[in-house]
Every structure is written in C-alpha cells, then in structure tokens.
Amino acid sequence: MSKQGYVDKRCSSCFAGARRKQIWESQLNTKMSKTALVFLAPGAEEMELVISIDVLRRGGFDVSVAGICDASPIVKCSRGVSVKPDILLSDAKGPYDILVLPGGLGGAQSMARCKAVGEMLKQQENESRWIAAICAAPTVLKAHGVGLGKSLTSYPSMKDQLKDDYKYQEDKVVVDGKLITSRGPGTAYDFALTIIDKLIGKEKASEVANAMLLTY
Structure with a gap:
C-alpha cells in the first residue's frame, strides 16, 4: 500500500484472477484456431488463390499453402504470377478443418x-x-470421386463436365453439407x-x- 492508501491492482486477487482468465481464454482461442490447407498447383488462378489465403487469415484461420505433387519450389500461376508454397503436400500435417x-x-x-490430393480429399x-x-x-472433386450427388457450382464452362454427377446450380456460392463451391475470380471474396x-x-x-469495405 502506498502513502495515499492506494493498493496496486496487480497485487489484487480479483485482478490476478481476471488476468489468469484472460490469458487462459487467449490460449484457448489460439488452440481453437481453424486450420486450412490451400492446394497450390501450376496454373492456379492467382486471384482465387491469394484472395482465399488472405481473407481466411484475416478471419483468424491458420492457413498453410501446400505445393502439390508436381509443383516446383516456386509455382507459376495462370497469369504468370509466381508464388512460393509454405510446404510441400507431402509435408502437410493434418487433419485440417478445411481443404481449399x-x-x-x-x-x-x-x-x-495428383493421387495425394485425391487421397486427402477422400479422407x-x-x-x-x-x-x-x-x-x-x-472438376477435381469429380476426378477423385468426391461429393458425388451433392449440389455445387463452378466456372460456367465446367458445367457440362459436372451436371451429370452433381446437382448443378448457378449461384455465386453453393453450400451442401460440408462442401462449399463457387464460380470464379469475381466470386472469390464471397467464397x-x-x-x-x-x-x-x-x-x-x-x-x-x-474491414475490407465489402458487405457480407
């Protein structure tokens, strides 16, 4: 206690208890962060790739970007933008809350x-x-036999490849169970x-x- 009779709050049992709770909640939130693995392949659409990574990280996701089977250390995307993956797919340590x-x-x-992509999707x-x-x-889902019969969407030119095996829709984003699909670069933020x-x-x-001046 000081000369003025002031008690330092750091010595207060109530303050200490509140502080312990704050630390515990912070640690709990860290442990509970959602995890996402984003596949990076040569020829990936860079807007869809980077917007997905960036927005998910803004949302608190722990995002790992994995170069797939035939990816080089620096991956060239569809418009010539080069991206370095965080890890190789062979080094990915799941499970992940979501695969993107x-x-x-x-x-x-x-x-x-890529066989390894198919195995991860099926698991x-x-x-x-x-x-x-x-x-x-x-179309990757179809190639690996994943989500057959579910509702989904895609880039319009992919429709003919998907309509016989899925319930094809033309909404910007389609959610069916634990499958989320979307249409293209212009819907990447919504995705x-x-x-x-x-x-x-x-x-x-x-x-x-x-925070990004968008409406959701």
Missing part, C-alpha cells in the same frame, strides 16, 4: 492428376470435414467469406468483410 482448392484450368488439371470427406473448391476446381461464416460464424465474416 483454387481454380485455374491448369491448376485443376494438375490436382486431378476429408470420410471424416466429415469441410472441402471448398472454386472455378474449375470442382472465402462463406468459409469464415460456416466454420467460425456470420458475425466474424461480416467483421472481416467490413
């Missing part, structure tokens, strides 16, 4: 050929965890915000959108 597949025709074709589906695919990437909405909550998605 950006589009781009070349990227989708690479993911469709994700079997264990009732989330999968998200945009633009041409829903990523929907992921935040479904895995964390609408309030968080709106908060992230507002």
Whole structure:
C-alpha cells in the first residue's frame, strides 16, 4: 500500500484472477484456431488463390499453402504470377478443418492428376470435414470421386463436365453439407467469406468483410 492508501491492482486477487482468465481464454482461442490447407498447383488462378489465403487469415484461420505433387519450389500461376508454397503436400500435417482448392484450368488439371490430393480429399470427406473448391476446381472433386450427388457450382464452362454427377446450380456460392463451391475470380471474396461464416460464424465474416469495405 502506498502513502495515499492506494493498493496496486496487480497485487489484487480479483485482478490476478481476471488476468489468469484472460490469458487462459487467449490460449484457448489460439488452440481453437481453424486450420486450412490451400492446394497450390501450376496454373492456379492467382486471384482465387491469394484472395482465399488472405481473407481466411484475416478471419483468424491458420492457413498453410501446400505445393502439390508436381509443383516446383516456386509455382507459376495462370497469369504468370509466381508464388512460393509454405510446404510441400507431402509435408502437410493434418487433419485440417478445411481443404481449399483454387481454380485455374491448369491448376485443376494438375490436382486431378495428383493421387495425394485425391487421397486427402477422400479422407476429408470420410471424416466429415469441410472441402471448398472454386472455378474449375470442382472438376477435381469429380476426378477423385468426391461429393458425388451433392449440389455445387463452378466456372460456367465446367458445367457440362459436372451436371451429370452433381446437382448443378448457378449461384455465386453453393453450400451442401460440408462442401462449399463457387464460380470464379469475381466470386472469390464471397467464397472465402462463406468459409469464415460456416466454420467460425456470420458475425466474424461480416467483421472481416467490413474491414475490407465489402458487405457480407
């Protein structure tokens, strides 16, 4: 106690208890951060790739970007933008709350050929965890036999490849169970915000959108 009779709050048991609770809640929130693995393949559509990564990180996701089977250390995307993955797919340590597949025709074709991508997608589906695919990437789901019979959407030119095996829709974003799909570069923000909405909550998605001067 000081000469004025002041008690330092740091010595107060109530203050100490509140501080312990604050630390505990912070640690709990860190442990509970949602995890996302974003596949990076040669020919990926860079807007869909980077917007998804950026928006999910703004939403508090722990995002890892994995170069797939035939990816080089620096991956060239569909418009010539080069991106360095965080890890190789072989080094990915799941499980992840969500697997995210950006589009781009070349990227989708690479993911469709990659056995390891198919194995991860099938395990994700079997264990009732989330999968998200945009633009041409829903064709990767078909190639690996994932989500058959569900409602989905894609880039318009992919419709004929998907309509016989899925309930094809033309909304900007389609959610069916734990499958999220979207149409293309212009819907990438809606796609990523929907992921935040479904895995964390609408309030968080709106908060992230507002900070980017978007409406969700």
